[in-house]
Amino acid sequence: AQILIIILQLYLVKRFITYKINLKLDLKYCFNILKYSFWLGIASFIATFYGKVNIFIISLFLGASSIAFYSVALQLVTAGTLVRGVISDAIFPNTCKNIHNKGYAKRLLSYISILALLSGVGALVITLFAEPVILIAFGSDYLPAVPVLQILIWYVPIFIYNIWGFQILDSTNNQKYHVWNEVIILTLTVVLNIILIRKYGIVGAAASSVIARFAGSIYLNHLARKIIKKLGV
16 A cells, blocks of 8 residues: 555656656755754654553553553544644645745634634533443443543644644744654653552543643743744744
């Protein structure tokens, strides 16, 4: 499947850009690419690792059934975070092109805030009807996942709202702050997990994720606003 995707990408790109595949290694060219992508790569790695942290810690303190219940709720929440990824990827080229235009950052914040608000309404609906959602999707055996879903679903509107901050950091060549933000969230999540899982089980793990992401959101948007103020846009 991946080979087919690469072939299709090469075909589509060639319709717009004339190129030849050159197997000669150009170290200077490779360095220039890596120079700008390094921090984004680290941030992506941490974000991917972050998604596994709670399950790993649950496996240390709780049984296999707890992992199953938490994973069920996480699957439903992941659908929302995938939507966030699609939106972010879709608007990123436009942000890179227009970030220095007067008023663009403010307009983008307005649109992202609306999306976050709508996802917040969706999160409220899921919270109120978490039990039938779990019953329909997975069956009565997984009802212990209901309180986890009711908490973890609020990760989605926070994550969508964070699109603005990440767009600002990444489009103004401040990707290293993106990494620092993810490190703070990861560290806070681990600490909260160790404290809350002992007392509240998988519900504590869900709360740890939401609290850490919310705290990271405050720091992220503080950084983004400072950058926008410095740019004067």
